[in-house]
Every structure is written in C-alpha cells, then in structure tokens.
Amino acid sequence: MPYPIYQVDAFTDRLFGGNPAAVMPLESDLPDDTLLALAVENNLSETAFFTALPEGNDADFRIRWFTPGTEVPLCGHATLATAWVIFNRLDWPADSLRFQSKSGLLGVSRGKDGWLTLDFPNLPCEERPTPSAITEALESAPETAFFVPNDTNYMVVLADEAAVRAAEPDMRTLKSLGNQGLIITAPGQDCDFVSRYFAPGAGIDEDPVTGSIHSVLVPYWAERLGKTRFDARQVSRRGGRLRCELKGDRVAIAGQAVLYMEGNVYLP
Structure with a gap:
C-alpha cells in the first residue's frame, strides 16, 4: 500500500x-x-x-x-x-x-x-551545576548550565559566537545523557544570538537547525538582552535563520x- x-x-x-x-x-x-x-x-x-x-x-x-x-x-x-x-x-x-x-x-x-x-510554548529552564558528562564532553563548558524540565535538554552559554562555532563535543560522552540533548549558545556577531544542538542519545549527533530549542533560547535571551524580538542563527554546517519573538507564555518562531x-x- x-x-x-x-x-x-x-x-x-x-x-x-x-x-x-x-x-x-x-x-x-x-x-x-x-x-x-x-x-x-x-x-x-x-x-x-x-x-x-x-x-x-x-x-x-x-x-x-x-x-x-x-x-x-x-x-x-x-x-x-x-x-x-x-x-x-x-x-x-x-x-x-x-x-x-x-x-x-x-x-x-x-x-x-x-x-x-x-x-510554540515558552519553556522555562533551571540553573544548576553543569553535569560531568557535559564538562567532560565539551572543554569550553562553564560550571553552570540550564536544565529544561519540559524538553529534557541542557543548555550552556559560551563566551561568544567563535566559541560556539569551534565547539567539538565528544559524542560518546554526551551520549551518556540518554535522550537529553545539549544546546550551546552565545551572542551573535551579525544577529542577536547563535546556537548549536547535539543529541547523540536520541540518535542525532548534531541537528542542523532546531526550531524547538528556541522555545528555551528566546526567553533566556529576552531576559538577558531586554528585548522580545530576535534574529537568530543556528551555526551548524548547513546553517539556518530564524525570526523569533517572545509573546508571554508563547514563543513565535x-x-x-x-x-x-x-x-x-x-x-x-
């Protein structure tokens, strides 16, 4: 059929x-x-x-x-x-x-x-110590990470776009997170913020462009930058552009x- x-x-x-x-x-x-x-x-x-x-x-x-x-x-x-x-x-x-x-x-x-x-929904995150699986997999990982309870992801914020682009996390170590993925993000050079996303435990080493992680990224950057509209880039090899807006408990992507x-x- x-x-x-x-x-x-x-x-x-x-x-x-x-x-x-x-x-x-x-x-x-x-x-x-x-x-x-x-x-x-x-x-x-x-x-x-x-x-x-x-x-x-x-x-x-x-x-x-x-x-x-x-x-x-x-x-x-x-x-x-x-x-x-x-x-x-x-x-x-x-x-x-x-x-x-x-x-x-x-x-x-x-x-x-x-x-x-x-x-999409606005997904809040909780600040907590960075899990050892992430610090071991990613040399540039800070001591503090953000956990997303409703989407089983972690997020770490790096110093700048160059650090996000240069990141080469060890997938075998990251896989120990199970179905939890890792978002890395930083301020952008010609946009508001950049990101990449890795979820080897769910069968995805690196996702080229991930709309759903912007349910987490947008409220985070809204609080940090004091604005609600964003031009975002996911800087994987294929790359992608997103226009985003925080709308209370919802996120427009x-x-x-x-x-x-x-x-x-x-x-x-």
Missing part, C-alpha cells in the same frame, strides 16, 4: 540548507514500531507523521515526531516542514492551522512573504522552507 512522503529543507530559503525533515500524511495511525522503523529508514533527524482530525476538534491535525532512535515531545523544523506540505501540496484553504501534539496545541501561520511562523523530494513509501 503506498503512503505519500515528502522531504523538506526547513529554516532555509535554499536547497541543501537548513534542516531536512521527512513528512508523511496518514489517514489513520500506524503502530509505533512502524513509525520508528520509517524514521530509521529515512535516516533524518526527524520524521513527522500527521493525521487530519474531524471538524469540531480544537486542532486541525494530530502530529508526532520520531528521530531514528525515539519519539520526541516537540520538534520545530519538522512542524515547519509539515505545515509547508499542508499549505503547498494539500491545498489548505486558510493561512493558519493547528496541530494537536504531546506538547499541547501548536499553531502555524503563513505570512504574505512566504515565511511560516510557529506558535518563523522560518522558510524548500521542497527537496516527494514520492511514496510502500508498506506491506
């Missing part, structure tokens, strides 16, 4: 930039082990699966995200990619849509300039997307 599949580069305006995500529309739910097997076969940082919900629900679609190793509670770039597919391949008539997810209700709106804006491939998956 054929199932449609799309691959979209998210948070970029050029092919082979940003973060590639696989997107699969489903008419009904598939078993979790099948969803994980599909994510492994796709071998991308995330594969998004979505189903349409009946009218009268508080959302239009249900969405789930799988890495090659596990299901994750929140994913920005694959949500952006999914919205791009719905708007541009499934002829969605409105300029906004809503997803039901394990992180609550998520909205996406389409601007006149073609940018898509995610309505905007980006562009480019279609790379579409076809069918054949399941028995």
Whole structure:
C-alpha cells in the first residue's frame, strides 16, 4: 500500500540548507514500531507523521515526531516542514492551522512573504551545576548550565559566537545523557544570538537547525538582552535563520522552507 512522503529543507530559503525533515500524511495511525522503523529508514533527524482530525476538534491535525532512535515531545523544523506540505501540496484553504501534539496545541501561520511562523510554548529552564558528562564532553563548558524540565535538554552559554562555532563535543560522552540533548549558545556577531544542538542519545549527533530549542533560547535571551524580538542563527554546517519573538507564555518562531523530494513509501 503506498503512503505519500515528502522531504523538506526547513529554516532555509535554499536547497541543501537548513534542516531536512521527512513528512508523511496518514489517514489513520500506524503502530509505533512502524513509525520508528520509517524514521530509521529515512535516516533524518526527524520524521513527522500527521493525521487530519474531524471538524469540531480544537486542532486541525494530530502530529508526532520520531528521530531514528525515539519519539520526541516537540520538534520545530519538522512542524515547519509539515505545515509547508499542508499549505503547498494539500491545498489548505486558510493561512493558519493547528496541530494537536504531546506538547499541547501548536499553531502555524503563513505570512504574505512566504515565511511560516510557529506558535510554540515558552519553556522555562533551571540553573544548576553543569553535569560531568557535559564538562567532560565539551572543554569550553562553564560550571553552570540550564536544565529544561519540559524538553529534557541542557543548555550552556559560551563566551561568544567563535566559541560556539569551534565547539567539538565528544559524542560518546554526551551520549551518556540518554535522550537529553545539549544546546550551546552565545551572542551573535551579525544577529542577536547563535546556537548549536547535539543529541547523540536520541540518535542525532548534531541537528542542523532546531526550531524547538528556541522555545528555551528566546526567553533566556529576552531576559538577558531586554528585548522580545530576535534574529537568530543556528551555526551548524548547513546553517539556518530564524525570526523569533517572545509573546508571554508563547514563543513565535518563523522560518522558510524548500521542497527537496516527494514520492511514496510502500508498506506491506
């Protein structure tokens, strides 16, 4: 039986930039082990699966995200990619849509300039001593880190953009964090802040552009810089640009997307 599949580069305006995500529309739910097997076969940082919900629900679609190793509670770039597919391949008539997810209700709106804006939660973080797995894996790690309880991530703040770009964490040591990832960030040279993201325990050594970590980064930099609107860069090898805004208990995360491939998956 054929199932449609799309691959979209998210948070970029050029092919082979940003973060590639696989997107699969489903008419009904598939078993979790099948969803994980599909994510492994796709071998991308995330594969998004979505189903349409009946009218009268508080959302239009249900969405789930799988890495090659596990299901994750929140994913920005694959949500952006999914919205791009719905708007541009499934002829969605409105300029906004809503997803039901394990992180609550998520909205996406389409601007006149073609940018898509995610309505994501504001995820608070707690300051605590940096775990030994991080200090051993990353020579430049400070003594204090930030833990994100609702997203199982740690964040460390480095001195400057050069330190973020130069970081080469030991993935074998970081993997001992399990499904917890590591965000590194610093002030940017030609933007407000830069970041990178590593989650080898979840099957992702380095994620090219990670929308969901901006649910943590934006409130942190808002408090530090005393502003609410940001031009952000994720400075991985592929790289990506994001426009972000703090809106109380929500964070707006905007980006562009480019279609790379579409076809069918054949399941028995």
